Amino acid sequence: MNNHYPQNESFRAALKTRYRVANIWQGIFIFALLVSLISLTALIYNVMDGAFGYVAFEYKKDPATFTSTPVENLSKEELLVVLKSNLSAGAYKKLDNEQPMLNRSRADLYSLFLERLVQLDIKQIWSLTDSIFHSAEIKAEAAQKYPKAKLEFRSWLTPQFLSSPMSSKAGFAGVRTAILGSLWLVGIALLFALPIGAGAAIYLQEYAPKNWLTKIIQTNINNLAGVPSIVYGMLGLAIFVRALETFTSGVLFGVTDSNGRTILSAGLTMGVLTLPLIIINAQEAIKAVPDSLRQAAYGVGATKWQTIWHFVLPNSIAGILTGSILALSRALGETAPLIIVGASTFISVDPSSPFSKFTALPIQIYQWTTRAQPEFHAIAAGAILALLILLLTLNATAVLLRNRLQRKY
Amino acid sequence: MIRKTFEHEIQQVKDDVLLLGSMVEHAIIGSVEALKKRDIKASEKLIADDREVNKKRFEIENQLMILIATQQPMAHDLRLLASTMEIISELERMGDYAKGIANINIRMGEETLLKPLIDIPRMAQIGADMLHRALTAFVNEDVEAAKSIPVEDDEVDALYNQIYRELMLFVIQDPKTIERANWLLWVAHNLERVADRVTNICERTVFIATGEMVEIKNSDEEFWKGQKNS
Amino acid sequence: MPNNQSEYAIETKNLFIFYGAYAAVSEVNIKIEKRKITAIIGPSGCGKSTLLRSFNRMNDFVPSSYVTGEILLHGRNLYDKNVDPVQVRRKIGMVFQKPNPFPKSIYENVSWGAKINGFKGNMDELVEQSLRGAALWDEVKDKLKKSAYELSGGQQQRLCIARTIAIQPDIILMDEPASALDPISTLRIEELMQELKKNYTIIIVTHNMQQAARVSDYTVMMMIDDKRSGGVIEFDDTKKIFTRPKDRRTEDYVTGRFG
Numbered sequence: 026m027n028n029h030y031p032q033n034e035s036f037r038a039a040l041k042t043r044y045r046v047a048n049i050w051q052g053i054f055i056f057a058l059l060v061s062l063i064s065l066t067a068l069i070y071n072v073m074d075g076a077f078g079y080v081a082f083e084y085k086k087d088p089a090t091f092t093s094t095p096v097e098n099l100s101k102e103e104l105l106v107v108l109k110s111n112l113s114a115g116a117y118k119k120l121d122n123e124q125p126m127l128n129r130s131r132a133d134l135y136s137l138f139l140e141r142l143v144q145l146d147i148k149q150i151w152s153l154t155d156s157i158f159h160s161a162e163i164k165a166e167a168a169q170k171y172p173k174a175k176l177e178f179r180s181w182l183t184p185q186f187l188s189s190p191m192s193s194k195a196g197f198a199g200v201r202t203a204i205l206g207s208l209w210l211v212g213i214a215l216l217f218a219l220p221i222g223a224g225a226a227i228y229l230q231e232y233a234p235k236n237w238l239t240k241i242i243q244t245n246i247n248n249l250a251g252v253p254s255i256v257y258g259m260l261g262l263a264i265f266v267r268a269l270e271t272f273t274s275g276v277l278f279g280v281t282d283s284n285g286r287t288i289l290s291a292g293l294t295m296g297v298l299t300l301p302l303i304i305i306n307a308q309e310a311i312k313a314v315p316d317s318l319r320q321a322a323y324g325v326g327a328t329k330w331q332t333i334w335h336f337v338l339p340n341s342i343a344g345i346l347t348g349s350i351l352a353l354s355r356a357l358g359e360t361a362p363l364i365i366v367g368a369s370t371f372i373s374v375d376p377s378s379p380f381s382k383f384t385a386l387p388i389q390i391y392q393w394t395t396r397a398q399p400e401f402h403a404i405a406a407g408a409i410l411a412l413l414i415l416l417l418t419l420n421a422t423a424v425l426l427r428n429r430l431q432r433k434y
Numbered sequence: 435m436i437r438k439t440f441e442h443e444i445q446q447v448k449d450d451v452l453l454l455g456s457m458v459e460h461a462i463i464g465s466v467e468a469l470k471k472r473d474i475k476a477s478e479k480l481i482a483d484d485r486e487v488n489k490k491r492f493e494i495e496n497q498l499m500i501l502i503a504t505q506q507p508m509a510h511d512l513r514l515l516a517s518t519m520e521i522i523s524e525l526e527r528m529g530d531y532a533k534g535i536a537n538i539n540i541r542m543g544e545e546t547l548l549k550p551l552i553d554i555p556r557m558a559q560i561g562a563d564m565l566h567r568a569l570t571a572f573v574n575e576d577v578e579a580a581k582s583i584p585v586e587d588d589e590v591d592a593l594y595n596q597i598y599r600e601l602m603l604f605v606i607q608d609p610k611t612i613e614r615a616n617w618l619l620w621v622a623h624n625l626e627r628v629a630d631r632v633t634n635i636c637e638r639t640v641f642i643a644t645g646e647m648v649e650i651k652n653s654d655e656e657f658w659k660g661q662k663n664s
Numbered sequence: 665m666p667n668n669q670s671e672y673a674i675e676t677k678n679l680f681i682f683y684g685a686y687a688a689v690s691e692v693n694i695k696i697e698k699r700k701i702t703a704i705i706g707p708s709g710c711g712k713s714t715l716l717r718s719f720n721r722m723n724d725f726v727p728s729s730y731v732t733g734e735i736l737l738h739g740r741n742l743y744d745k746n747v748d749p750v751q752v753r754r755k756i757g758m759v760f761q762k763p764n765p766f767p768k769s770i771y772e773n774v775s776w777g778a779k780i781n782g783f784k785g786n787m788d789e790l791v792e793q794s795l796r797g798a799a800l801w802d803e804v805k806d807k808l809k810k811s812a813y814e815l816s817g818g819q820q821q822r823l824c825i826a827r828t829i830a831i832q833p834d835i836i837l838m839d840e841p842a843s844a845l846d847p848i849s850t851l852r853i854e855e856l857m858q859e860l861k862k863n864y865t866i867i868i869v870t871h872n873m874q875q876a877a878r879v880s881d882y883t884v885m886m887m888i889d890d891k892r893s894g895g896v897i898e899f900d901d902t903k904k905i906f907t908r909p910k911d912r913r914t915e916d917y918v919t920g921r922f923g
Contacts, residue, residue: 325754325830
């Protein structure tokens, strides 16, 4: 055979070129990685920049006019007494109707004290970057513009922020209602979509004959996973809010003061939205169960159902759960379908049943970012942080579940 | 066709068997030749050469064992290797017969031959010829040839019977010739056995080619039948 | 051909196995003897495994596969409309190519098949018997609660055999049971097969001709024809197949000149 390969010098030259091409590609990949890292850093910076910083605020009335002891040391009962004696009877009754005063936490009462009595007023806020690099100027500016105001460096994401209900004043607004709403939504969606999704996946993987009909169904499921979420919103509005109103409003169960725009409708909408993803993920998990295991079971005379129940399900449940949780974390960030289904933008009552009105974290964030006052942008940043933490927790749970439940075969 | 290496080594073994065969052929012809000429030196050389025959036989046997151990022969290959093992042992025994004839020549010392050798060289010639063709049949796995060669054993048996009767006549006429007659009878007997062992080789060849283990001709039976009739 | 007056363990009559329109195995007429080891050999893709898997209806799981002709067990066709494949697999156990114990304890691996098939006797006894039957008891008796995955490959395969004999089948099918094992484990499985054949009929598919020669009493030689369909070309005493086969193609195959 003739030697058609380059020799010595020409081979070395060619090799150099080959390495050069390889290096160029490697550079492109590193560049791509850098771009995504920079984007992610910018995102985190943006959120952090808003969520922390100096704030100048002043009290309209001195706390000392209401109580002789420092407010920080007051117990819940003492705060209740102070509130009752200083608020007008009507205002107190209104608050009591929203949520009985006796059942409220100390933190709640404390923020009521600040909001209603001393009337804390935020004058100006500064971003984290400014707060760090121009702190002297900020102090000078604050002292000059608001001589009566206090300047304080604060985080907008505080335990108080997480545990307070909605308020029209940024300094007192919290995300408790929104977080609870989001958790209800996710819970309802999970309860609805997990059994149905897993069931559909089992049928498709284990039972469905391999024919054109199955192929069409499979293709449709794959495509549905890519349908824009707003379309699911329309679907939820038409079916859960309108067509099934008697059910979703709770009228069927004796709830009277409600329409179809309940947390149940929204949860079901979220469920439908995540269903295709859950089915696809569950199918993958079931596919990952080795065929040799099924054959082993059939080999000792097991029926199909015994095989599925004893081997396919236990060995895929970790994957199914993880897949579902990851699908739900996508739903957690959805805003558009919730707006269509009818999330309330201002609500300070925690959801207490599937038939409650509701709001959710993304709705809250969306609503705050549309406000003109800069302090609302700050609490929006705080809420975004809360949402990110919630998402990370969910994903971490998924990873933990997978590691805990996963079997090796 | 795959297994080229194996086929090549089988060919090598067959070539070695042919070589061993030709060494034995020369020994048979040579031993009778030396006896005829009463050439003690030639006989001594033949005895020394027999060691080469034995050496060659062990060489082939070792090669066969290696092939069986490493190639896991099956069916035809297995029959070939196992039968070759048998054939080289037959060849070595034939070499021993030639050595036996050379020994007789040496032990006869100064004694002269009882009679001029005519039939005994013929027996040797026929035996060596049969052996040559039997080995050719073995290498080519020629069933037809392998089945026809043993028939010629009859001729060898007839010659042996003739020599036997002739020598008996000498002994009856003059009992003092008994020792010298006995020498020659032993030589003829050895040559008769050579032809018998050729028959065995032919039987193996048929087995290699067909897988049938057939007794082509029970030479011993024929031989003793001949004795009884005389 | 094995000529024995006794009833056969399995008998096939004009058996064809199809995948869609394509006949993977054609016209098989063999009679498998009881309490003997029958090996099925042949080059890759000749339908050995397909034939083996038709004996306990494992091919049912392959979409579009179907069978014509008959496979008779106790005179009944396994593919009759009113025969339940689960019932067939209960009577004809199977050991697979790669050891595939259940992801359960050693004890449960053996007891599970018995449990789902409604075994009413003493389970501990059954587990011990089966593990003894698979020559594994002494190695695992102190760790029955441990996961089956802690065992070595060879031990796992013997556990799979124990699990199969626990459901007390008539016939054990083995699909290249030692192909994933080291030589020592392979020999142990082969020794075990000799013990097992006292009570069971064993049919084994193997790529390893020496193995077929060592363990089996009868050998089925399969080959693909010019229509790419597998068929039996020779079925005889193993000793004959490996010393003087009748068919030229068998000769070529066992001497390693084909395949």
